[in-house]
Amino acid sequence: MSHSRNKVLLGAVLQQAGLVSAEGIKQALKQQALNNNSPRIGEILTKQGHIDFKTADFFAERWSDLVLENPKQPIGQYLEQAGLLNKEQIQKILDEQKQTKLKFGELAIAKGWLKQTTVDFFLRYLTPVSSAKSEANSGFFAPEFSLGSINETVKTTKQPKPTNRLKDPQQIHESFLEIKFKLLKLEDRHAYSEQILARVLLWTGGQSFLTQKLFKLISENSSTLVPDREIEQIDYLVQTRIIDHWSNNQLKEHFLTIEDRLLHNQQCEPRKLLQLYQQILSETIFIDNSKEQQELLNMGLVVKQQNQLVVANRIYQSVFSLSWVTNKLTNQTSQSNLPTAAINNSGKVVSPSPNQKGKDSFWQLKNILLLLASMGLLWVLFNNIGKRIVVRLAFDRGNELLQKKSFEQAIAEYNRLLNIDSNYYQAWTNRGYALAQLQRYQEMRQSCSTATIIKPKAVDAWNCQGEALHNLQREDEAIVAFDRAIALEQTEPIFLINKSESLRALGKNEESLTVIKEAIRLLEEAEAIEGQASVSGELAVALTFLGNRYRRKEQYELAVDTYNRALEYSSNYFPARINLGVVLSQGERYQAAQDVFENILDSNDLTPAQQGQTWFYLGKTLCKSQQTGAGIAALEQAMKLQPDYEIAAQARKQCTSDEI
Structure with a gap:
């Protein structure tokens, strides 16, 4: 592989994009070293199943040039070129966007096709501020990477062209923040610090509706925000104005819609949906693409995180908490035990006759259903106890x-x-x-x-x-x-x-x-x-x-x-x-x-720091009482215990010159 003077390390780029872990890079480097630096890092990572060959080729051959250019394509197209999404996945996201009004990246992450870090990485480097589009996802910041000793570079064939694109890392970071605020429809970028944005996204998980509502709440209370205490005050606003008494606040309709879909779902049995959600809250649940899992994903209540399902954000986790779902399951079981009556076509209530045929089988079936319901409740109970x-x-x-x-x-x-x-x-x-x-x-x-x-x-x-x-x-x-x-x-x-x-x-x-x-x-x-x-x-x-x-x-x-x-x-x-x-x-x-000092030094449980401190004060006392030789010896003992004990060195100098 030929290298230009403008080198970008492939392993570092893949690590920052969230495609390969630091440990994965480390193991690939070990394998490469055992084979005299052959094969290349990208080839090793491909063989180990970390990335696709198409992905390795994209970052090795094209990435550096793309960063130097003004992007002309939607991010989805670059993700396809990198082998991270296929045409069918892109089309499915675009179709669902029309129904859900969610951003491209949000849907890709929710379906488990991309990580938040990967979306942020592409957003940071390939989306100019002037053309920030609604299809890009707003999420948390991608972590910075260390170049370390990764010794393979990304190929750069073109000389850098004069361009309006920001290339300085700090400018790129600022550009990235501008994009985020534009996507959130927060035009007054400078009204909010990066720290505030990070805290908001920590609560909302990047969910655009919640993020906009929380920023609106912050704006309404901006006069009370105290510098250097914004984080605690944002937490307080979320707790008191969103989570507490949520059924009566400004997000009531949003939360009630989610609650209604959980309790009266038309696609799945509500009880199974609640039980699955309860498991997600309390244990590790792996993706199995069941109907219930897909429904929770479609609701936006949970998201895919690698091969697991997790609650979409801390606000949802606090509103629809473990105690909330347990209460709803208990209520459903209680309601299922209430007496029921059949209604005929005329709308009149018909009570079962004592001589009605099939009476025994009817009650047997009902008892079985009640037993199953009780067993379900017991499972919930024992699971919670466990x-x-x-x-x-x-x-x-x-x-x-x-x-x-x-x-x-x-x-x-x-x-x-x-x-x-x-x-x-x-x-x-x-x-x-x-x-x-x-x-x-x-x-x-x-x-x-x-x-x-x-x-x-x-x-x-x-x-x-x-x-x-x-x-x-x-x-x-x-x-x-x-x-x-x-x-x-x-x-x-x-x-x-x-x-x-x-x-x-x-x-x-x-x-x-x-x-x-x-x-x-x-x-x-x-x-x-x-x-x-x-x-x-x-x-x-x-x-x-x-x-x-x-x-x-x-x-x-x-x-x-x-x-x-x-x-x-x-x-x-x-x-x-x-x-x-x-x-x-x-x-x-x-x-x-x-x-007093000598008695302290007779103790057997002193730390080295405590010993040094005691010798220091003993030395100063001896010097003050004109016992210069003993004082200097004590101060030297303090410095021996703590070599960087500067005040002890100063005290020794003063003692020698009789200035103490």
């Missing part, structure tokens, strides 16, 4: 791993649970706390925010969200979250302790002091009723925070007394011990401070 057991076991395993500090494994277990039941808000909350231990605070905030969307009264989730925001230094938002938790559970002192820390970070020291004192008061009341053991840990933390407030106000004696009180509740609580030594040193009680 799912709940699986979910509960996964939750317990995740919690056990969290307690063992196996944080990555705990997150993986919570993820497995949430793939089965995405509304399990406790798992979202605990997942957030596991992420906190890995200092992945943005993900922590998102996880706990999801929990509060599912369960607005999830008090621990609000606290979790507040802790994440505090660690992200978004203190005002953190305080709002802590206040939500406090409003739900006013007697929980931990929420007050956390709020106090955020107030301190904002420099609101007096307010912070008032809040931490209130937390201690609540803990002391609990101690009087439940005993010291029940609150010792929380009181040690709260008293240490109070001591810190006194220390910053240079009220050293009050600080010393408060730290000592904290240590009465938890004698090995490191923050109380180290801060006691610090405040003694600040109050020029050097020997007492030295004793």
Whole structure:
């Protein structure tokens, strides 16, 4: 294969288009290396069944040239040339477009013929802004790719021509966003950030009607949107204005139409349709092209995702939830048990006569039908029980791993649970706390925010969200979250302790002091009723925070007394011990401070960071008390434990020059 200077890596292009996974490329490269770089990557992927030969040839021979040109054909034609759709599939989509008014890409994805990533890839690179057409699909953004070590390139035979097409990656991305907004009939592109668009599509799954309605709702409430908090506010709008009380909101007709097609379907038996939908909500359902599956696809309630059926978007999943479908199935069974009467041609009610022939067979048939209905309900019941057991076991395993500090494994277990039941808000909350231990605070905030969307009264989730925001230094938002938790559970002192820390970070020291004192008061009341053991840990933390407030106000004696009180509740609580030594040193009680630091270093359970911190403060104290040699030795020990301990190096320099 000849290569021009303008190379594009074939494997990377196929990966970005969602046609081959990174693992598939990796395995193909291994096979190629074993055969001295032969055959080509495209040929290997074709033989392995990842892509069709026509697809490999299209991207290797034509793709680079197409990107340089102004596209002249509808995207569907390019998809056909790439071997991703055939003529029959394209015609079927075009015919259904007339009936459903859905976009070309939406139908192709719903039928499982294309991935969202693939449609987005073609939309991004082959659709100019000026000719964005309704046949293209609006969906989520295609992921960026890494060139890595993929060593085969896409052939480029033409020299780049002067063209109006944007080629800079950032410009292409902006062009792509323009197309998306045009397709959604949102002409004021700059009124909405990319972050807002992404969040909207996360809720709607790219379904055009829902997307337009949600943007309209955002527009109507735009004056109340606060910068940097749009995501939480969009989630709140969706929950309160669309999902909650959906039968009385502006999307009522849309949802009622779907509900009517589920409950009174003319193509399938409604009960079977509901049972299938219930399975899709609670377990993995593979495509078998049954009549019921096709009807759910035609309704747009579910879509094909690879070889499985999934609910089309989070809004549908929340409105037509597992509890909703279970209630409808239960109601149908109850109604089937009601007495029935036959009606003759004259419209009069005819009751069965005691002497009527076939009476026994009639009632036998009815009993059989009732039995079958009951068995169906039992199947639903046992299936739900089975799912709940699986979910509960996964939750317990995740919690056990969290307690063992196996944080990555705990997150993986919570993820497995949430793939089965995405509304399990406790798992979202605990997942957030596991992420906190890995200092992945943005993900922590998102996880706990999801929990509060599912369960607005999830008090621990609000606290979790507040802790994440505090660690992200978004203190005002953190305080709002802590206040939500406090409003739900006013007697929980931990929420007050956390709020106090955020107030301190904002420099609101007096307010912070008032809040931490209130937390201690609540803990002391609990101690009087439940005993010291029940609150010792929380009181040690709260008293240490109070001591810190006194220390910053240079009220050293009050600080010393408060730290000592904290240590009465938890004698090995490191923050109380180290801060006691610090405040003694600040109050020029050097020997007492030295004793505290040396006692800490005698402990066997210190982390390297804690050891380094203690040696640092011991060194500073020794230097202040004119024990320069011992002070320098202590500071050097701190730097040995933490080589990048810059303040320890500065303290050593000061100690040497007698500037401490």
